[in-house]
Amino acid sequence: MERPCLSRRHALLLPASAAGLGGLAACAPEDQGFGTAEPLRAEEGSIPLADVPENASTLVNFGGQQPFVLLVRGTGEDVSAYSGYCTHNGCALRQEETELDCPCHGSRFDATSGEVLVGPATRHLPSVEIVVEGDQIRRAS
Structure with a gap:
């Protein structure tokens, strides 16, 4: 009876194949990192404050x-x-109630302050300048 043999070449390809498949799964186009929390779309560069x-x-x-x-x-x-x-x-973070979760490595942030709740992240989320004009919110130029 002949025993199956795994060549060195095939043995070395296994970890690379697994890593490649894992990378593709993490970057699936239908999941932008937001899970079920779809972000609002600002069509004209601003969104209504009421939204x-x-x-x-x-x-x-x-x-x-x-x-x-x-x-x-x-x-x-x-x-x-x-x-x-x-x-x-x-x-890209995924919003889950009062927390933001990172689907890549498991960091979590407080959704009201941007502070780190769970690592590996060590820095809070940087602030983004916005402008509220009347009933519209837009990013500052």
Whole structure:
């Protein structure tokens, strides 16, 4: 009986194949890192203030550079904004209730302050300048 033999060449290809498949799975086009929390789309570069609920946070796509922004609204026109990307490795964050989760390495951030709750990230989310004009919110130029 002949025993199966794994050549050195095939043995060396196994880890590379597994890594490649894992990388493709992590970057699937249908999952932009937001899971079930689809960001709002700012069609004309701004969104209505009414689309961001009071005392809540909302992911928004303003388009252009770093399109995903976390808007945190208190009451009235009290709105602040943070980057929608993990400070550990730059992955798009997924919003889960009052937390933002990084699907790449498991970091979690507070959705109201941008502070790190769980690593490996060690830096809080950087703030993003926005402008509230009348009933519209837009990124500052």
